[in-house]
Amino acid sequence: MENGIPNKIVVAVDTIILAIGKGGLEVLLTQFKYEPYEGRWALPGAVVGVDESLEETAKRILVKRVGDSRLHLEQLYCFGNPDRDARGRSISVAYFALLSEKEKVNNHLTGQYLDMKWFDTKHLPDMAFDHRKIIGVAVEKLAYKLDEIEIIRPLLPTKFTLSELQRVYEILSGKKIDKRNFIKKVKNDETVVLTTEMKTGGAYRPAKLFKFR
Amino acid sequence: MENGIPNKIVVAVDTIILAIGKGGLEVLLTQFKYEPYEGRWALPGAVVGVDESLEETAKRILVKRVGDSRLHLEQLYCFGNPDRDARGRSISVAYFALLSEKEKVNNHLTGQYLDMKWFDTKHLPDMAFDHRKIIGVAVEKLAYKLDEIEIIRPLLPTKFTLSELQRVYEILSGKKIDKRNFIKKVKNDETVVLTTEMKTGGAYRPAKLFKFR
DNA sequence: TCAAAAGTGTTCTGATTACACCCATGT
DNA sequence: ACATGGGTGTAATCAGAACACTTTTGA
Numbered sequence: 001m002e003n004g005i006p007n008k009i010v011v012a013v014d015t016i017i018l019a020i021g022k023g024g025l026e027v028l029l030t031q032f033k034y035e036p037y038e039g040r041w042a043l044p045g046a047v048v049g050v051d052e053s054l055e056e057t058a059k060r061i062l063v064k065r066v067g068d069s070r071l072h073l074e075q076l077y078c079f080g081n082p083d084r085d086a087r088g089r090s091i092s093v094a095y096f097a098l099l100s101e102k103e104k105v106n107n108h109l110t111g112q113y114l115d116m117k118w119f120d121t122k123h124l125p126d127m128a129f130d131h132r133k134i135i136g137v138a139v140e141k142l143a144y145k146l147d148e149i150e151i152i153r154p155l156l157p158t159k160f161t162l163s164e165l166q167r168v169y170e171i172l173s174g175k176k177i178d179k180r181n182f183i184k185k186v187k188n189d190e191t192v193v194l195t196t197e198m199k200t201g202g203a204y205r206p207a208k209l210f211k212f213r
Numbered sequence: 214m215e216n217g218i219p220n221k222i223v224v225a226v227d228t229i230i231l232a233i234g235k236g237g238l239e240v241l242l243t244q245f246k247y248e249p250y251e252g253r254w255a256l257p258g259a260v261v262g263v264d265e266s267l268e269e270t271a272k273r274i275l276v277k278r279v280g281d282s283r284l285h286l287e288q289l290y291c292f293g294n295p296d297r298d299a300r301g302r303s304i305s306v307a308y309f310a311l312l313s314e315k316e317k318v319n320n321h322l323t324g325q326y327l328d329m330k331w332f333d334t335k336h337l338p339d340m341a342f343d344h345r346k347i348i349g350v351a352v353e354k355l356a357y358k359l360d361e362i363e364i365i366r367p368l369l370p371t372k373f374t375l376s377e378l379q380r381v382y383e384i385l386s387g388k389k390i391d392k393r394n395f396i397k398k399v400k401n402d403e404t405v406v407l408t409t410e411m412k413t414g415g416a417y418r419p420a421k422l423f424k425f426r
Numbered sequence: 427t428c429a430a431a432a433g434t435g436t437t438c439t440g441a442t443t444a445c446a447c448c449c450a451t452g453t
Numbered sequence: 454a455c456a457t458g459g460g461t462g463t464a465a466t467c468a469g470a471a472c473a474c475t476t477t478t479g480a
Contacts, residue, residue: 078291
């Protein structure tokens with residue numbers, strides 16, 4: 001039962017902004033400028049406004065940091081241990097956001113946003129708060145959701161080759177998979193269909209392009 | 214990024230206490246005594262203490278309402294729409310708790326706790342806040358988690374017949390399943406094993422008792 | 427002896443795994 | 454011509470679904 005007694009807990013949203021990079025799954029972090037976490041890296045976040053839904057807070061962060069709020073956004077978990085923030089009691093509602101075009105963000109990485117950088121989720125820098133753990137939970141959940149190939153959609157451009165799809169699948173699941181078995185899986189699933197176009201311009205043999213339905 | 218600016222948001226934990234009852238899955242609710250939700254039913258909840266973790270808050274609720282905090286407890290979701298509480302801005306971190314012995318709770322349903330009652334999740338009364346929706350999400354998640362039979366453990370006594378196990382499975386999944394197929398599934402799974410005991414005293418033919426490993 | 431729940435096996439289908447070679451292109 | 458990634462099929466195994474009759478007990 002809830003009642004109206006106010007408390008001193010700060011409610012924040014933190015976003016785990018993920019994209020596929022050269023080496024694997026990457027997350028966008030910002031460097032903290034102040035004590036007690038000076039120099040350490042943190043997830044982009046914001047305190048929830050009094051008239052703002054949690055998802056609106058998350059979108060506000062995305063607009064500021066990525067320049068676009070139309071990403072796949074999903075609530076991950078609510079972290080609330082009393083010792084998670086050395087500055088005082090806070091709880092963080094974590095959302096993950098999936099991004100297909102890192103480049104778009106990278107245009108943001110100028111001027112006032114020079115404190116932002118992509119990191120491979122397997123090689124994270126020194127992190128503030130419990131954010132390392134939060135990223136761990138996010139990566140784990142993503143792998144768990146992978147039984148629906150659909151979850152890959154926001155991480156790819158609208159058209160992609162089978163190899164690109166398979167690469168994302170392997171990165172998220174952490175497992176290698178055989179090409180021939182993978183195409184069977186994809187064809188069964190029916191969420192991914194062939195287009196008539198070919199990926200040209202790449203080195204070597206052109207590949208058929210697929211898209212999500 | 215989080216900072217220390219205080220806000221006016223109340224952080225509460227609400228618990229969805231579930232058990233298997235005569236008609237199906239049941240949830241324990243309390244009747245609200247005050248405006249603006251007078252007479253409506255709500256999930257047992259509490260405001261999070263400043264030095265208390267979210268899970269500790271949930272356990273505090275369980276001790277008070279059920280007399281036991283050693284239930285299966287799991288965070289469900291964080292609900293935070295600005296209009297979810299007519300009295301002011303609040304967010305609710307929902308936890309579900311699974312209970313095998315409704316009777317234990319029923320001893321609590323006396324004196325100051327006469328405002329507590331079990332309801333079938335399919336026939337809920339008029340509810341306060343967004344609690345009807347929260348219960349819906351909980352029931353859905355439970356069905357989703359059912360691919361691991363393990364999730365049924367906290368809803369059953371330590372020893373149980375195959376039919377009892379199957380009944381819970383059917384209630385949570387919302388589907389009928391064939392007896393012979395069900396035992397194959399259970400045997401494959403290997404989390405449930407046969408004991409040497411029989412369920413005697415019931416009407417008709419005695420049944421073998423199983424237990425979780 | 428009857429009512430009610432317990433107990434039991436086979437067949438079919440669809441998904442998953444293991445596995446190896448030729449093809450099309452740019453350099 | 455060669456290096457590189459694109460593209461393809463078969464056989465074995467396993468889980469899930471459909472399906473009906475006999476057994477044991479208490480009343």
